[in-house]
């Protein structure tokens with residue numbers, strides 16, 4: 001059945017005339033490795049599925065041979081491989097000699113070769129001319145990691161696709177084949193690391209009983225080029241071994257972490273390192289002892305450094321005490337520490353300064369720290385964008401973030417340049433995606449959520465790819481559609497995120513989701529104990545005005561951005577409509593660029609969001625018969641849910657705003673149901 005388990009690796013049957021398929025393949029290798037075995041199996045099963053016949057193994061060059069070679073496997077084609085820059089890079093080159101034509105996939109390492117093979121299969125699926133390939137690739141970012149917010153009891157924090165795929169109870173004696181399929185899917189898009197545990201986890205995973213299970217997973221992932229990482233709870237020395245303190249200046253504590261790290265490396269020789277959430281949302285951290293983030297991070301960094309590990313120290317910090325504006329806290333705490341972190345520390349920041357909202361400006365830490373590699377954290381699981389039932393392709397959102405110019409330098413200072421290390425010449429670079437993966441048959445909770453996993457991997461490899469080209473690739477591999485059908489799905493995907501912004505939080509509004517669960521509208525809740533957990537904190541609507549003044553007359557959060565951005569966003573003339581209420585507080589009758597009042601414009605956005613979902617629904621109907629019934633039906637049903645809930649969002653939000661501003665719905669706008 002087509003239940004989505006195959007993800008984008010379905011390898012649908014192709015027209016035998018569609019392409020110049022290879023006549024066979026040849027491994028130009030002296031040595032063997034588990035990765036090379038995976039490569040052969042992958043090629044053979046893909047071609048069997050696509051063409052119905054076996055891709056035979058040639059032992060010498062014949063016309064149409066696909067040759068695979070790597071330096072690591074002592075291939076004979078070394079000079080051809082010189083063009084490959086990085087250990088993970090590859091070339092794919094069609095050689096059309098006088099007598100025989102063939103295609104070479106070459107890399108320095110077997111893992112690079114595996115990436116090249118997956119790329120080649122993508123070229124096949126997108127019906128590229130296989131006699132004219134000339135591809136040279138290397139990943140722009142070193143650490144391309146998923147962050148699983150998975151607890152050891154199977155619960156996934158903010159997970160909307162079933163329980164955790166890690167079956168801790170049965171590991172290590174039973175290793176589900178799903179782990180292999182997971183590794184394969186990740187490798188196919190270039191993901192090379194995975195943090196197995198929740199940022200809020202306790203320290204249990206660092207005990208021998210669990211390290212044995214982690215090691216078994218690492219063994220499964222290794223031939224796919226994937227390293228494992230773990231979250232490290234800062235108070236682990238106290239919880240696991242009864243130390244009296246977790247103070248990073250205490251030598252027993254330092255010693256404890258060194259010993260723990262060495263122990264981990266005995267189980268997992270290529271362990272990636274630690275991800276840490278400290279002094280955020282109640283988690284323990286160095287500030288409990290009046291030490292700063294750098295001292296905390298450096299202690300852990302020293303513990304893993306001898307074995308080549310890294311520490312990814314999260315900048316998602318905010319506390320009840322921050323008096324005027326929560327979004328300023330991370331910058332205020334971290335920028336003064338720039339230059340104090342060890343070489344193997346990355347500071348990991350969410351894309352925006354608040355919390356994975358449908359739209360935020362970029363986080364000012366991108367460009368704010370010159371000497372520290374700032375790692376970008378994106379969220380694949382759609383905590384604030386309708387979970388897995390609402391269709392929202394996140395590629396355009398991430399592209400918007402990556403393309404934003406921080407202006408900290410004249411050129412090469414987009415968020416992508418900062419993150420890949422170009423702007424400030426960093427040796428280490430990283431990007432993290434909070435995984436949307438669970439035990440659902442379709443992995444991600446819905447078919448379209450698979451596209452977010454796919455897009456994350458592709459952008460992590462090359463943050464300058466366009467989200468529409470990624471969507472096209474994904475569509476090619478996920479469905480078998482007519483050209484018109486492909487266009488339809490592409491336009492649905494490309495418009496989907498903006499539709500969510502429109503019906504949830506238009507014009508720079510933010511964090512109006514139901515408290516706690518974050519699903520559905522909840523702009524009205526007003527007593528949660530903490531000011532910054534109250535939606536009013538973000539919209540500040542009164543009878544006359546709405547919005548958060550972050551200019552000089554308000555919290556001045558804008559001071560955290562480089563001057564050109566600060567000027568653009570401070571000025572009502574130049575701030576884009578889509579960030580207006582994030583940075584400014586204006587009257588309900590404020591005149592927008594369109595000539596409408598703010599209120600009229602706002603209502604128009606809510607209506608537009610609902611209409612966009614209705615359009616997706618009707619577009620989808622045209623695809624009946626082009627898509628297998630099972631996937632067609634689920635998507636259709638989910639769009640039904642989304643449409644109902646987009647109206648709920650609009651109606652509930654407008655009713656609330658009207659209870660505050662006393663205004664009527666503008667003429668011509670949709671009436672609530």
Ligand code: GCU
Pocket residue numbers: 157158199200277281316355383
């Ligand atoms: C959000 C999310 C939490 C998560 C936190 C984090 O606040 O709702 O579940 O733990 O982000 O990123 O640490």
